[in-house]
Amino acid sequence: MRKRVLSGMRPTGKLHLGNYMGALYNWVRLQHEYECYFFIADWHALTTDYSDVSKLPENTREVALDFLAAGLDPEKCVLFVQSAVKQHAELHLLFSMITPLGWLERVPSYKDQQEQLKEKDLATYGFLGYPLLQSADILIYQPDFVPVGQDQVAHVELTREVARRFNQFYPKRLTAEFNVGVLPAVDIPILPEPKVLLTPSPKLPGTDGRKMSKSYGNTVLLSDPEPIVRQKLKPMVTDPARVRRSDPGNPEVCPVFDLHKVFSSAETQAKAREGCTTAGIGCIECKSWVADAIVAELAPIQERRHHYESNPSVVKEILHAGNLRAMARAEQTMLEVRSAMGLAPAEVGIAQ
Incomplete structure (x- = not known):
């Protein structure tokens, strides 16, 4: 048994x-x-x-x-x-x-x-x-x-x-x-x-860098459509020391990179780490990559939800x-x- x-x-x-x-x-x-x-x-x-x-x-x-x-x-x-x-x-x-x-x-x-x-x-x-x-x-x-x-x-x-x-x-x-x-x-x-x-x-940080929680108003819902996911992630806090686009960042203190660790492929994580530490990419681009990964993770979940909502x-x-x-x-x-x-x-x- x-x-x-x-x-x-x-x-x-x-x-x-x-x-x-x-x-x-x-x-x-x-x-x-x-x-x-x-x-x-x-x-x-x-x-x-x-x-x-x-x-x-x-x-x-x-x-x-x-x-x-x-x-x-x-x-x-x-x-x-x-x-x-x-x-x-x-x-x-x-x-x-x-x-x-x-x-x-x-x-x-x-x-x-x-x-x-x-x-x-x-x-x-x-x-x-x-x-x-x-x-x-x-x-x-x-x-x-x-x-x-x-x-x-x-x-x-x-x-x-x-x-x-x-x-x-x-x-x-x-x-x-x-x-x-x-x-x-x-x-x-x-x-x-x-x-x-x-x-x-x-x-898993929320969009303000704190633990994701409804009481903080910093969540991404499983049912959020793609435009809402991207809208919520766009202003998400990043490495506070990276003030200008030309400043290199530290992925280990960046909440966005914490999301990459959970949802992005090893290849995307490596690309994001390289781009951040060398200032080769801006935070907006890094956020768009993690948004891609989250949207892909949510797609089958939302498809099943739609089925049950309809029945x-x-x-x-x-x-x-x-x-x-x-x-x-x-x-x-x-x-x-x-x-x-x-x-x-x-x-x-x-x-x-």
Whole structure:
């Protein structure tokens, strides 16, 4: 049997190149090697944007389109929407009964995001508890791996701690029967502690040189048409020391060259490096070359997106089928969890 992988993404609208290279690009490759579950985390969107949900349905649809456009294949992985699988909420509730408050307060992103999002009231249980909901999202599928970047390792470690604590309180009793007789009962953990699957995430700057992020307004969307891509890249910041066209530049401190490293061929990179360091080319020409490479990368993605945009019923069917598959798998785990915690109908004398 293939190892199982689980990951998800919050619906914040159309995805950009940073989302693609940071997660989707790797997910597309993982689906051929692992049993993969990928979901749109719409409940997680409420942890910071609960006061305005007007765009949530549209954003969920846009992310679904970008998932499919990027190459996620519903025949090779399970694509679903978090809120459609109510077992996530049930497991989150049960985890909240056993998780120490201090575990949540020490999650690095808790105070960091409060500092970054000062304009929002994040003094809510939902915001404090979202890492625990994330743990439920993961553990309910009993995965072997969670593909993340280095900055998400702490969240997976919390998930491992929650699984360990649950298994200590509620071990699964198993009696193995063999021809030679019956062995003593042994404890088998219900929730495996998933391992981190560190996925390569190249440095991808936005048009202002900072990390590509919607909050900075510096993104290139996967759905941006060619003229918009070129328009966004044209004023992109470059080596600050290269003031005049005749000044040689340093590609290693240039955000444009960081994009070349990700999207351009080795031949184009060599040409850009040579032209920059000798002042043989100007920044406008260098940007046009990286724009060529990005447009070529986006072409098949946008072709698939157009197909699914033109067939909304197909997208709806894909998500419905994925929701059902995810519910069935989640319920397998919940049957074990409820039984271990004395909550199964049979445990309290209620007929099935």
